[in-house]
Amino acid sequence: MLTLQETSVDARRHPSNLNSIEFGPWHISYDMSCILPSMCSTKVVCERNDDQFCQFCIYCKELSIPHFPDMVFPKNNLSLTHQNGAKISFNPLDALKLVACTVDAIEVSCAEVWQEARPDATKKKKSFDWTFSTNYQGTLSDNIIVEPSEEGINFELLKQKDQILFYHDLTLFEDELHDHGISKLSVKIRVMPTHWFVLLRYFLRVDDVLVRSNETRLFHMANTNYVIREYTVKESKAADLKIPTAQMKEADDVIPFMPVKKKVVHKLIVNSESNSSS
Numbered sequence: 001m002l003t004l005q006e007t008s009v010d011a012r013r014h015p016s017n018l019n020s021i022e023f024g025p026w027h028i029s030y031d032m033s034c035i036l037p038s039m040c041s042t043k044v045v046c047e048r049n050d051d052q053f054c055q056f057c058i059y060c061k062e063l064s065i066p067h068f069p070d071m072v073f074p075k076n077n078l079s080l081t082h083q084n085g086a087k088i089s090f091n092p093l094d095a096l097k098l099v100a101c102t103v104d105a106i107e108v109s110c111a112e113v114w115q116e117a118r119p120d121a122t123k124k125k126k127s128f129d130w131t132f133s134t135n136y137q138g139t140l141s142d143n144i145i146v147e148p149s150e151e152g153i154n155f156e157l158l159k160q161k162d163q164i165l166f167y168h169d170l171t172l173f174e175d176e177l178h179d180h181g182i183s184k185l186s187v188k189i190r191v192m193p194t195h196w197f198v199l200l201r202y203f204l205r206v207d208d209v210l211v212r213s214n215e216t217r218l219f220h221m222a223n224t225n226y227v228i229r230e231y232t233v234k235e236s237k238a239a240d241l242k243i244p245t246a247q248m249k250e251a252d253d254v255i256p257f258m259p260v261k262k263k264v265v266h267k268l269i270v271n272s273e274s275n276s277s278s
């Protein structure tokens, strides 16, 4: 049975006003927050170094990249928690941990454009992937079993115009690459009467150079003990897309036209006991 936390709200018209919902054995919730400050806000406390740190200092400690995106939303967090303790969550810190501290060849060619546009960038010589590209696919608790899957996501079901019980779109981080494009990680959740669906999307557009997307889709059907996870990487040089830059503003404008570089499907088994015990 599905129960809305705030039944006074019309879920179809104002789904974003809800911040949690129960879906069978799942508790689905999100948090929202303001932007990560660009400096330490509680120096006296943080300098004591006794495990109490402001968000900024936590990011400095946990991440090895020398810069953070312009906008990081440290507490924007989507969690899907099963009653047996299994948890799938999405947060910007874990995503940024996967940003490379070295750059590959194609990024170097972008970096030339980047450095020309930004002379002060040469001063900060420490190399890292300034596009903040991340292959983050969400954070899983240890009791979730991940295995390859023949079964993909039921996209026909997703296309059906079912009632939307719960919907939200959270930005985890965003950087405008000093007006040379966009690097953005966002996560959307949609809960319908028979299933839930999550789209985590990293989107990169370096204007006139490169477009890239790393998308993770999670799909769960009610009364099953698993979640299907599809991870799709797409990338194209801007010139190969033959789409004017002005028409590439939004991820949805361009991702459907990009070639798939990699696609991996997994089954996340969240409740293996339900098979054997009943």
Ligand SMILES: [Zn+2]
Pocket: 039, 040, 041, 042, 043, 046, 053, 054, 055, 056, 057, 058
């Ligand atoms: Zn601090």
